[in-house]
Amino acid sequence: MDIATRTRNDVTIVAFGGSLDSKTSPQAQQALDGILAGGGRKLLIDFTALDYISSAGLRVLLATAKRLSGVGSALRLFGLNETVREVFQISGFSAIFAVFATEADAIEGL
């Protein structure tokens, strides 16, 4: 899996490429934990280059969301392909996470 991180003002954008599954989820968790430990409170997750996500990947997102609740913090996602969207719908994650089509949409009002 590929993980790339960049910042725009006080927003951290993390792009995951490839698959977010039982093999790669520890890496993803580590990257997100690092951002949170560094004081990042506004997080955008870029799934544009993500091929698929399994429940191991969902677990990482859920753990991150739980740690990010509170005033001034935000977690948003964008660029989900058809399969990732389907996984979000089936799991009920669509109702928990703020999902946007593009980075511009996701960053607006953050």
Add this chain to the structure above:
Amino acid sequence: MRPGFRMTIGADRREIAKVNAAFAEFADAHALPASVRRSMHVVLDELLSNTIVYGFAGREGGEVTVEAVLRTDRVCVTLTDDGRPFDPFGRAVPDTALPVEERRIGGLGIHLVRHMMDEVSYHRRADRNVVVLVKRLRAR
């Protein structure tokens, strides 16, 4: 002979990537829709990691055979393992309407498998768990 592949992996989570690579190659060779390939990757990750982590717990070794067959209108994948008897579809469905704080992830993987495949079945046969998955090939 119908197109497909058959492979056996050991009881190691890292082996799941080999199965996914083989399936990707198979999907590519037969121009399967990306959505079918991706759904199968998700399902293989869920079921194989379950078997490797729980089915083979407390013992040395263990193996899973993966067989994929392409038919006119569907892909059929059969997973056979010699782990402890376990019906992945015999469990309760998780409540996906609960708020984040009350959510437990446990059965979520199997919930995904049921919904992403068109047919799933389980049999215990000759001291092995046999899971059959069917994904139909719809027009894109």
